[in-house]
Amino acid sequence: MDEIQKHLLMEIADLHGIPEGAYNIRSNSKSIGRASSANIEIVSKTDKDGIDIYIKPATKNEAVHIPVIMDKAGIKEMVYNDFHVGAGADVVIVAGCGIHCGSDTGEQHDGIHTFFVEKGARVKYIEKHYGEGDGSGERIMNPTTVVHLAEGAYMEMETTQIKGIDSTKRITQADLADDATFVVHEKIMTHGRQQAETGFEVELNGAGSSANVISRSVARNSSHQLFLAKIRGNNRCHGHSECDAIIMDDAKISAIPEITANHLEANLIHEAAIGKIAGDQLVKLMTLGLTEKEAETQIVNGFLK
Amino acid sequence: MLELKRVCFGVRNEKGSKEILKDVDLTLEDRQFIVITGPNGGGKSTLAKLIMGIERPVSGQILFNGEDITDWDITRRAQAGISFAFQQPVRFKGITVKDLIRLASGDKALSTNGACRYLSAVGLCAADYVNREVDASLSGGELKRIEIATIIARQTTKLAVFDEPEAGIDLWSFHKLTHVFEKMHEEQRTILIISHQERILNIADEIVLIADGRIQKRGTRDAILPELLEVSGSCNFFKEDEA
Numbered sequence: 340m341d342e343i344q345k346h347l348l349m350e351i352a353d354l355h356g357i358p359e360g361a362y363n364i365r366s367n368s369k370s371i372g373r374a375s376s377a378n379i380e381i382v383s384k385t386d387k388d389g390i391d392i393y394i395k396p397a398t399k400n401e402a403v404h405i406p407v408i409m410d411k412a413g414i415k416e417m418v419y420n421d422f423h424v425g426a427g428a429d430v431v432i433v434a435g436c437g438i439h440c441g442s443d444t445g446e447q448h449d450g451i452h453t454f455f456v457e458k459g460a461r462v463k464y465i466e467k468h469y470g471e472g473d474g475s476g477e478r479i480m481n482p483t484t485v486v487h488l489a490e491g492a493y494m495e496m497e498t499t500q501i502k503g504i505d506s507t508k509r510i511t512q513a514d515l516a517d518d519a520t521f522v523v524h525e526k527i528m529t530h531g532r533q534q535a536e537t538g539f540e541v542e543l544n545g546a547g548s549s550a551n552v553i554s555r556s557v558a559r560n561s562s563h564q565l566f567l568a569k570i571r572g573n574n575r576c577h578g579h580s581e582c583d584a585i586i587m588d589d590a591k592i593s594a595i596p597e598i599t600a601n602h603l604e605a606n607l608i609h610e611a612a613i614g615k616i617a618g619d620q621l622v623k624l625m626t627l628g629l630t631e632k633e634a635e636t637q638i639v640n641g642f643l644k
Numbered sequence: 645m646l647e648l649k650r651v652c653f654g655v656r657n658e659k660g661s662k663e664i665l666k667d668v669d670l671t672l673e674d675r676q677f678i679v680i681t682g683p684n685g686g687g688k689s690t691l692a693k694l695i696m697g698i699e700r701p702v703s704g705q706i707l708f709n710g711e712d713i714t715d716w717d718i719t720r721r722a723q724a725g726i727s728f729a730f731q732q733p734v735r736f737k738g739i740t741v742k743d744l745i746r747l748a749s750g751d752k753a754l755s756t757n758g759a760c761r762y763l764s765a766v767g768l769c770a771a772d773y774v775n776r777e778v779d780a781s782l783s784g785g786e787l788k789r790i791e792i793a794t795i796i797a798r799q800t801t802k803l804a805v806f807d808e809p810e811a812g813i814d815l816w817s818f819h820k821l822t823h824v825f826e827k828m829h830e831e832q833r834t835i836l837i838i839s840h841q842e843r844i845l846n847i848a849d850e851i852v853l854i855a856d857g858r859i860q861k862r863g864t865r866d867a868i869l870p871e872l873l874e875v876s877g878s879c880n881f882f883k884e885d886e887a
Contacts, residue, residue: 617734619734623734625717626727627747627794628750628798628800631719638739641740642737
């Protein structure tokens with residue numbers, strides 16, 4: 340790995356080298372390192388590009404890292420990664436993609452991650468997207484996440500895109516069985532002329548299932564953001580989606596909620612708020628000695644923390 | 645020393661213009677502790693905001709330690725040693741209590757123990773609060789105490805302005821609150837508090853009575869208190885005992 344690749348790895352996965360436990364590092368469309376553990380097995384797909392990750396039932400306190408880094412001009416790839424999480428397991432999965440673009444030819448990573456989370460299993464899924472480089476080529480990422488949660492399964496997804504991605508279309512689909520829980524924390528910041536579209540579709544099929552989708556975003560300069568959240572309550576369930584956005588400069592943000600109750604005991608809420616930084620927040624921090632610009636940075640960083 | 649010279653402030657809306665403060669002259673010596681009191685709508689909060697630079701006077705001059713600060717922005721006044729506690733503290737999504745105390749203290753490496761010192765002074769247990777966000781999950785009283793802790797944390801404060809610090813504070817904490825002001829006073833800071841609370845009036849060096857946008861009177865507690873009750877209790881339209 341060269342310095343650029345090491346830096347990308349650190350940005351997206353907080354990794355300073357090879358991680359412990361099971362991992363697969365993909366660089367410019369090739370696996371450059373892989374390890375399985377006693378409980379977690381990573382195997383290449385034979386019919387298409389991607390990997391299968393098998394996590395044995397009752398695996399506890401283990402993590403899987405599957406970062407993707409790209410720094411070669413002109414690469415366009417479509418990757419399928421499937422996660423099979425055995426019943427009663429409790430694991431952390433760290434994914435993410437970092438693109439360095441140093442030329443005028445763009446790079447694009449499209450990934451479809453599918454999670455099969457078995458009965459009573461718990462997954463924390465952390466995904467970070469990051470772009471850098473002086474090249475004028477577009478850095479494009481289109482991640483799709485499909486989640487199937489069995490009875491009593493729990494998945495928490497933390498997804499972050501703070502810097503450098505010119506265009507993104509993120510799709511997250513989930514279906515939940517009885518007593519399953521799905522929690523999403525999404526953080527997005529766009530700048531320049533970037534475009535970000537993020538769409539959630541959640542089917543609350545099981546009795547006692549619940550979903551909580553929380554998106555916080557900041558749009559600066561002349562960037563565009565679109566947030567779509569569809570939650571369907573098909574049983575006795577709780578669904579909540581929230582889009583909280585700060586708009587700056589000449590940016591544009593749309594939030595389009597859709598909640599559908601197909602059951603008398605479906606309890607669904609959507610909240611959306613878009614606005615500029617509140618003047619009194621700036622004033623308070625300025626009374627502590629910060630300049631207006633410093634105050635703005637603190638407010639935005641806190642909001643996206 | 646803080647000096648306000650013939651300071652006027654007004655607002656203009658579709659109904660015309662309204663004068664809020666008229667020719668206010670006020671001098672605060674170093675290390676003095678004064679309380680500004682008076683009926684609602686009399687211009688007290690506006691006066692505090694003018695000192696911090698949140699509002700600018702229509703005319704008149706504000707001097708701080710001999711320098712004309714009338715045109716200084718909020719940041720510059722804060723850096724010169726003026727602190728301001730809001731009547732209604734601001735909420736922030738994502739900024740924690742510790743972040744805010746850290747920003748106030750100017751100590752980028754402020755430890756939890758460091759933050760604890762400032763929070764315990766306002767009766768909050770740091771362990772319960774440092775990692776909480778300064779957002780809608782905090783009650784009005786908690787928020788108010790954190791606001792006061794940010795002022796205590798500002799070690800560079802020369803003049804501290806508090807706008808109704810007692811609002812929303814329970815009786816037990818009230819004792820701590822008066823102690824905070826007394827301690828700041830002992831530390832040789834200049835203090836200006838807007839308050840209606842007799843217990844705060846009791847610990848001030850002097851009381852300034854503001855009504856109808858003008859300073860009506862300035863003096864010791866014994867001189868001002870009887871007059872104050874007269875001003876705030878008067879109503880020209882409704883007399884309870886007349887019927």
